[in-house]
Amino acid sequence: MTLLRLDHVTTFYGQIRILEDLCIDVGAGELVCLLGGNASGKSTTLKTALGLVRPRSGRVELDGEDVTDRPASYRISKGMAIVPENRRLFAPMTVLENLELGGYLADGDREQALDRVYGLFPRLHERRTQLAGTLSGGEQQMLAMGRALMSEPKLLLMDEPSMGLAPVLVEQNFEIIAQVNETGMAVLVVEQNANMSLAIADRGYVLQTGRIALADSAAALLQSEDLKKAYLGR
Amino acid sequence: MARIGVDEWVAESDQRTEGYRGRASPLVAAWDRVPPAARILLLAVGLAVFPLTTGSDFVLRVGINTLLLAILALGLNVVVGWAGLLDLGYIAFYGFGAYTYALLSSEQLGIHLPTPLAVLIVLVACALLGLLLGLPSRRLLGDYLAIVTLFFGQIFVELVVNLDAVTGGPSGIAGVDPFVLLGFEFLTPRDYYYLTAGAAVIVTLVLYLIGESRTGRAWRAVREDPLAAEMMTMPVNLLKLKAFALGSAIAGLAGSIFAAVQIGVFPRNFETPFLILIYAAVILGGAGSLAGAILGAVVVSVSLELLRDADQATVLFYGLLLAGLLARVRPWRKLAAVLGGTIALGLALHAIAAAVWPEAVAGTPQATGALGDALDAWLVLPEGATTAGNIGFVVLVAAIILFTQVRERTRTLLLVPVIYLAAFVWEARLVQEPSVTRQLLLGALLVVVMISRPRGLLGSERKEIV
Structure with missing residues (x-):
């Protein structure tokens, strides 16, 4: 079953076309990665999916429902959650407060959601009274994911999770993503780090100047010579 | 702010931890x-x-x-x-x-x-x-x-x-x-x-x-x-x-x-x-x-x-001046030198002025009692020194700005005349205009507090995520 579908989406910033005729599917429970170099349209794809940018043509479907004209808050309440680029935690607030804010609209059992997040990230439970700004980089990434998971989404969007992290932490980070995905949650990872992403993903898309250059299973993409070409240009 | 590697981030973690300072x-x-x-x-x-x-x-x-x-x-x-x-x-x-x-x-x-x-x-x-x-x-x-x-x-x-x-x-x-x-x-x-x-x-x-x-x-x-x-x-x-x-x-x-x-x-x-x-x-x-x-x-x-009452304002003014000196000037030897120097400078100037040009010390300070008598013997203050006070005020502001810009050594030397000038401006001008002076002093108080505690008296330190 398809959770998120971008159907022939074309997005403009003013006069400039960023995305052209883009088709992307993320199925329930799938881990999909969206790869591409600088200025290939990765972030715009994510913004279009989330509703921060409206496509000029094409449709965005969430869980079978056409949400093209719906605002971001609606889409989020329908089961999307995002871990934003640079994490964007509420630095002077505690870990617990950050988590509680993540479940701001959720009407489910708050304690249960907290337990689930603490189960995934015991480190967050240990540090729940600490201010978010004082966490280490890896812990901050855990908190950013935990905060997103508090609304109990069906689909988690991740914007550049490896950005600004040391290689060791990047690896740890992707393990966390794989772990979250194993709980049955669909994840769409937008990344520059192709090898790392493809190692954990089921499928991958490669973007090049706003178009899908490659779309295949992760294993096939890892072997592909075209991936290097798409990244480095012809 | 430049992004730095995570290892450095972890190493510096202590410095980002909220602590009590000051x-x-x-x-x-x-x-x-x-x-x-x-x-x-x-x-x-x-x-x-x-x-x-x-x-x-x-x-x-x-x-x-x-x-x-x-x-x-x-x-x-x-x-x-x-x-x-x-x-x-x-x-x-x-x-x-x-x-x-x-x-x-x-x-x-x-x-x-x-x-x-x-x-x-x-x-x-x-x-x-x-x-x-x-x-x-x-x-x-x-x-x-x-x-x-x-x-x-x-x-x-x-x-x-x-x-x-x-x-x-x-x-x-x-x-x-x-x-x-x-x-x-x-x-x-x-x-x-x-x-x-x-x-x-x-x-x-x-x-x-x-x-x-x-x-x-x-x-x-x-x-x-x-x-x-x-x-x-x-x-x-x-x-x-x-x-x-x-x-x-x-x-x-x-x-x-x-x-x-x-x-x-x-x-x-x-x-x-x-x-x-x-x-x-x-x-x-x-x-x-x-x-x-x-x-x-x-x-x-x-x-x-x-600050509404001139007498209280004067006590507060000299009290704050003294408290500021006690808190900021270290070591004790330097503090004693500054205080002694200020008193000596005043007494000397007063004695010279009284001998050369008696009108220059004809004014009486606002304060009464012992503080008033002490000031009378220390401060060169002519009668109705409004113009001198105005000029003194401008010079004082300039001197304070200069004071913050010079090196430590010069600063200590400059401290004595600045204090004396401040006392003169206070007596000659500021204390005569309580409504203006209140605002000025409140402003000065705010500046001092914000310099020593940038987030306010009970505000918590803000943290940046790098």
């Missing part, structure tokens, strides 16, 4: 250990006991003004400290509340509503006006919001001055009814002191509960990062409107009490200088902290009151 830190640390319920109880008991220590109506009036400023600071703290909205029109809600109460309880329109009903209407009307101002402003950020709200405040005063038929124009509304609650009529300053104190405690309690609620947390999140808050599905615009409405209602409450205490309302009560005092209280106390807003209001209000 001279007052043990006090702040102790305060942080007091549980919230005990703090509010402490506030209530303190406010209840205070009037027993005095029989003076004047002191009680100062108490009322301080408490009103505290309530206003608490309300402004919701908008500025929690939601992070720079609202420069806040004073208008205070005025609107006062005028609404006055109109509903005076001969102006011939209406005399029962107090609870009038206050309820004031609260609702102020909250609605807050929403109204919030509606066009909620999409504005920072400076833009500040400009729009600043104009709103100005428009309010203009309207009040010009709508003579309703507001009484520049002469305001006199003969406002006193508060009557449960059959008790509030008449004396003591009555109103307890009323205002009760209101302040209730406002503090309510704000504490709201601050710890989901909405309170969301306000702080919106202040920190509106985009991230939006991504967490927080209704950012609605939250801003809520903050505006709550802050305005609290200002309206203070306004209605003020109207009853003053038995009248006048446009001049609600002009920008008073807004600056409310901001001073919030910033001095530490934006975002309830106890800070109250403490800030007390410091601002009490220091302004002390």
